[in-house]
Amino acid sequence: MADPQPHSISPGELPSDSTVPKVVVSRLSLYLRELQRLEAAGQHTISSGQLGHLLGFSDAQVRKDLGFFGQFGYPGVGYRCDELIRAMRDILGTNHSWSVAMVGVGNLGQALLGYRGFGRQNFSIAAAFDADPAKVGQVVQGLRIQPLEELAPTVKSKGIRLGMLVVPADRAQEAADRLVAAGVEGIVNFAPVTLTLPAHVQNVGVDLAIELEQLSFAVTTKLAKPTAEPPAP
Amino acid sequence: MADPQPHSISPGELPSDSTVPKVVVSRLSLYLRELQRLEAAGQHTISSGQLGHLLGFSDAQVRKDLGFFGQFGYPGVGYRCDELIRAMRDILGTNHSWSVAMVGVGNLGQALLGYRGFGRQNFSIAAAFDADPAKVGQVVQGLRIQPLEELAPTVKSKGIRLGMLVVPADRAQEAADRLVAAGVEGIVNFAPVTLTLPAHVQNVGVDLAIELEQLSFAVTTKLAKPTAEPPAP
DNA sequence: CGGTGTGAAAGTTTTCACAGCG
């Protein structure tokens, strides 16, 4: 293969010192999602204006966001979907697959075990744990539920780096501590509590009731949509 | 009761013209969550510094955020938990209960039907719908699954204003259109697609794979945590 | 004191606007 790409960053590398705003990274995921859809629909190139339009952002915002990571576009043409998808995955770290440990296999945990969307983005739930002895040993979605005692050794042996915490609120901190002790580097927390974690462990919280609360506010105040919804394509 | 409260806004009302940044509203939900926990733990008052510390924010930020909506504190004392909780609920619109319609009762939908966290914040899933005739009529979590044809009349008769969309990606836009046609004012979208909605319909997206993606990025770049995790209390 | 509420300063993110390229 020749050198068709504009200058881009090498996998996993970032503009050295740079500090990329978190909000930029969250938009990157949206760009990637949209690009994957476009590519699947047979579209080969897209301009910043088109991509932004689909998501309710400006063309300039799309270009500035991408500009944090390198140069991916072709003047007069736009971006090649396949190239940009690859670049975004390199940046986000999802060109290789991630093994994830799930802690807490209740209703929600079981549903998440069955969710196909993770695999599509290269995440694989490699082990599931629960404190309840009645659940241990059961097989859910082809995965044998293990006792928490096996967390640390399994994390090590399977090269797991991320955890999903799907336990009740009053167990969450304790379970998080166990994940940290086992050597996990990041946690998605579905429990409605703030976790106290060492600085080197990343975390993302998903509070389902809070999502509804935000909607409640938006609906009751008829909140002006700032960068509103995308119009029809 | 005398007039112990400092000046505050009336329920559902906002600083008239004002435009409250979305990020402020998202922190409001976190304040509320923390306050509820503190009150349940028997704490009666809290200062902006303490509250911020628990969430990894500065004291000034807490005060500025609250300042958008009124004056809730007592100099030299802090905030009374019970008063502030009530105020936050007024602002967020959760002092009254909301009826929610769920569309799509697969794995994830069923798990969400059983999630107790919604009720605790005054949301009640009042009806569930699915396009699959095999599911219609089944009873899940005490709720009879209805066909989509009944969506509009049920939304009207039960005073439903919010919807939760828990269908596969390729059905999401169609289902969203039905929710809008039924008169719903806001949608929480669990499908990994961007919805095209009229401007008067609010929406919040929850993409579970994106949450993992964000974590992947944070872990691979060892992203400096800006306003990091709260230390131990 | 200890703590709020709030202007003013600092810092950050978005938008603008335009040179340059295929």
Add this chain to the structure above:
DNA sequence: CGCTGTGAAAACTTTCACACCG
């Protein structure tokens, strides 16, 4: 041309710092 990449300007958000209050 049409579109990218990018400094410079504008808008917005956070932090600072201090008057004031109980």
